[in-house]
Amino acid sequence: xxxxxxxxxxxxxxxxxxxxxxxxxxxxxxxxxxxxxxxxxxxxxxxxxxxxxxxxxxxxxxxxxxxxxxxxxxxxxxxxxxxxxxxxxxxxxxxxxxxxxxxxxxxxxxxxxxxxxxxxxxxxxxxxxxxxxxxxxxxxxxxxxxxxxxxxxxxxxxxxxxxxxxxxxxxxxxxxxxxxxxxxxxxxxxxxxxxxxxxxxxxx
Numbered sequence: 001x002x003x004x005x006x007x008x009x010x011x012x013x014x015x016x017x018x019x020x021x022x023x024x025x026x027x028x029x030x031x032x033x034x035x036x037x038x039x040x041x042x043x044x045x046x047x048x049x050x051x052x053x054x055x056x057x058x059x060x061x062x063x064x065x066x067x068x069x070x071x072x073x074x075x076x077x078x079x080x081x082x083x084x085x086x087x088x089x090x091x092x093x094x095x096x097x098x099x100x101x102x103x104x105x106x107x108x109x110x111x112x113x114x115x116x117x118x119x120x121x122x123x124x125x126x127x128x129x130x131x132x133x134x135x136x137x138x139x140x141x142x143x144x145x146x147x148x149x150x151x152x153x154x155x156x157x158x159x160x161x162x163x164x165x166x167x168x169x170x171x172x173x174x175x176x177x178x179x180x181x182x183x184x185x186x187x188x189x190x191x192x193x194x195x196x197x198x199x200x201x202x203x204x
Contacts (some may be wrong), residue, residue, distance in 0.1 A: 016089040020077040020096025024117055025104035028069030029054050032062050042110075045198065050112040052147045052200070067116050073097060074120025082124070091173050094121035098177050102184060113184040115151040118177055122158065125170050129161050145199040148188035155181050 029049035033041045038057050041049055045056035051067035074097045081093035101117040103109040123130040133154045140150040155178045162171035182189075191197035 020093035021100040024097030024100025070116035071120035078124030
């Protein structure tokens with residue numbers, strides 16, 4: 001049987017999940033490139049709607065704005081839930097934002113791979129872990145020039161980092177998000193193994 005606390009929590013959790021989903025489902029890559037008059041980003045390069053694929057159009061400013069937008073929608077979802085509710089519901093809102101990015105209702109549930117939004121959620125919950133993620137990403141990217149490899153390794157390190165910091169609930173959330181993120185990168189993993197993965201800044 002549900003207790004009083006459960007009855008109170010469930011509607012709030014649904015609201016937080018829905019709010020996070022709507023934040024996460026804003027497709028900044030599609031919106032910004034359409035405003036700029038470039039070809040549909042889904043027909044360029046990998047077909048992804050994220051900043052890395054926007055960069056393949058040669059429009060660095062648009063790529064930067066896409067990265068900022070996709071990151072902040074995760075941060076905003078978490079921070080608003082933290083302000084109005086509590087940390088547990090912030091975790092729910094973060095989950096919703098991630099799902100919204102990879103399955104946006106506005107694009108018939110065909111979204112991005114979630115790296116920027118992953119970072120944004122992490123930033124809202126633990127800025128220290130977010131800095132560690134970004135530092136790992138930058139180092140690996142500088143060495144390999146592969147955005148996907150950088151994201152895969154940095155995300156794999158995130159749950160253990162959070163666990164070591166004593167953020168057990170956050171570690172569990174990011175373990176789930178990391179599994180989904182790796183699944184979304186399954187084609188990238190195959191191309192990395194074959195040596196055919198596109199490098200950062202490479203036009204296709």
